[in-house]
Amino acid sequence: xxxxxMTAKEAVAPIKNGASxxxxxxxxxxxxxxxxxxxxxxxxxxxxxxxxxxxxxxxGVGKLLTNGQIKTxxxxxxxxxxxxxxxxxxxxxxxxxECILVxxxxxxxxxxxxxxxxxxxxxxxxxxxIVAEGKQVINIDGRDYLLEKxxxxxxxxxxxxxxxxxxxxxxxxxxxxxxxxMATAAEYVIIGACEIVEVGEIDPNNVVTSGIFVDAIAGGxxxxxx
Amino acid sequence: MADIKEIIAAxxxxxxxDGNVVNLGxxxxxxxxxxxxxxxxxxxxxxNGIMGMGPAAEKGKEDVDxxxxxxxxxxxxxxxxxxxxxxxxxxxxxxxxxxxxLGALEVDQHGNLANWIVPGKMVPGMGxxxxxVVGAKKVIIAMQHTQKGAHKILxxxxxxxxxxxxxxxxxxxxxxxxxxxxxxxxxELHPDFTIEQIQEATEAELIISPNLTAMx
Numbered sequence: 001x002x003x004x005x006m007t008a009k010e011a012v013a014p015i016k017n018g019a020s021x022x023x024x025x026x027x028x029x030x031x032x033x034x035x036x037x038x039x040x041x042x043x044x045x046x047x048x049x050x051x052x053x054x055x056x057x058x059x060g061v062g063k064l065l066t067n068g069q070i071k072t073x074x075x076x077x078x079x080x081x082x083x084x085x086x087x088x089x090x091x092x093x094x095x096x097x098e099c100i101l102v103x104x105x106x107x108x109x110x111x112x113x114x115x116x117x118x119x120x121x122x123x124x125x126x127x128x129x130i131v132a133e134g135k136q137v138i139n140i141d142g143r144d145y146l147l148e149k150x151x152x153x154x155x156x157x158x159x160x161x162x163x164x165x166x167x168x169x170x171x172x173x174x175x176x177x178x179x180x181x182m183a184t185a186a187e188y189v190i191i192g193a194c195e196i197v198e199v200g201e202i203d204p205n206n207v208v209t210s211g212i213f214v215d216a217i218a219g220g221x222x223x224x225x226x
Numbered sequence: 227m228a229d230i231k232e233i234i235a236a237x238x239x240x241x242x243x244d245g246n247v248v249n250l251g252x253x254x255x256x257x258x259x260x261x262x263x264x265x266x267x268x269x270x271x272x273x274n275g276i277m278g279m280g281p282a283a284e285k286g287k288e289d290v291d292x293x294x295x296x297x298x299x300x301x302x303x304x305x306x307x308x309x310x311x312x313x314x315x316x317x318x319x320x321x322x323x324x325x326x327x328l329g330a331l332e333v334d335q336h337g338n339l340a341n342w343i344v345p346g347k348m349v350p351g352m353g354x355x356x357x358x359v360v361g362a363k364k365v366i367i368a369m370q371h372t373q374k375g376a377h378k379i380l381x382x383x384x385x386x387x388x389x390x391x392x393x394x395x396x397x398x399x400x401x402x403x404x405x406x407x408x409x410x411x412x413x414e415l416h417p418d419f420t421i422e423q424i425q426e427a428t429e430a431e432l433i434i435s436p437n438l439t440a441m442x
Contacts, residue, residue: 088349103354103357105361107311125360125389128387129386130387173275173292181310208310
């Protein structure tokens with residue numbers, strides 16, 4: 001079996017400037033903070049970050065934002081991180097952030113579609129709003145739906161609660177959120193694990209993400225705190 | 227007059243029936259759970275991944291892996307389930323949530339809702355609101371009737387929509403209103419206010435129900 005266990009620094013080493021990166025977590029609950037810290041240290045720039053929200057300035061993807069590494073942010077909610085509005089409105093061109101807001105359910109499903117080989121899906125969410133701008137409206141049996149396209153990325157940073165050495169992963173409580181879909185929708189998938197165990201120790205009934213999706217595993221993630 | 231938010235939350239609670247699956251928005255809507263009668267048990271859905279959410283966690287007893295969609299530490303009830311965000315919004319869009327209760331910046335007489343953006347001023351994002359109001363069987367807006375005197379219940383929304391034609395009911399400290407094809411029908415009026423006062427606080431023209439009762 002290929003060794004996937006490495007340090008966070010080694011795990012993020014292949015990530016290049018301009019990469020698109022999915023980051024699991026909801027208000028940083030279920031976000032692999034060690035992997036984010038390693039990315040901050042590496043200093044790669046012009047990243048496209050796909051995450052439910054912008055975290056807060058000192059947590060989750062907020063740390064990448066503070067460090068000026070994000071060019072485009074695709075998220076459903078950014079209201080709890082005041083730096084997003086500051087960077088969207090700045091006159092300093094190199095600090096300028098493009099923020100693309102996507103309804104939360106649409107974001108989750110676009111990532112799911114990206115990881116499951118679908119060409120997109122039809123959702124009633126956003127019909128008649130500015131979210132519908134530029135999108136195809138398709139009427140099915142009398143109801144309008146928007147055609148939403150799949151979302152994929154170069155990299156996914158996933159927070160696992162318990163991960164075995166193959167990469168089979170469980171997610172505790174509400175840390176699950178976007179992690180399972182993101183683990184299927186990126187070329188290079190890193191698990192930041194709270195606990196690493198031997199293969200066979202996790203009951204197969206409880207595995208949510210199969211190790212086949214996982215390229216690298218770094219331990220040492222800690223429980224999250226507000 | 228008792229606390230305005232409590233008056234609104236207590237009245238909203240009467241709209242919920244035993245067994246309902248309910249998603250409560252952040253802020254005032256969260257208070258609704260405190261006013262349910264003892265014989266009414268609802269199942270709270272939290273869009274970040276819980277069916278069967280319990281009350282906020284006691285200080286010192288928080289489990290840091292369990293939060294609600296407002297990033298507060300919460301508990302779960304016996305029989306609860308966790309799921310990922312794709313499943314969560316499948317539940318929401320699929321019509322499996324009986325009611326969603328949330329606030330608004332503006333609501334209009336066609337049931338259009340605006341609550342996610344003030345262009346140029348405030349761009350927090352829609353979070354799960356667009357999915358919730360489109361998917362839930364009943365959409366109840368719980369809010370103060372005006373924004374410091376400025377109208378919020380309008381003929382036409384001026385802010386960008388969260389969704390069109392989705393609001394079923396508006397509950398404020400002044401009254402209970404239902405959105406109908408004819409317009410906004412005032413069903414209940416709080417005893418502290420007159421019909422003239424509530425109309426003055428509302429840009430849209432209110433249709434007074436022939437069965438108008440006192441809001442309790």
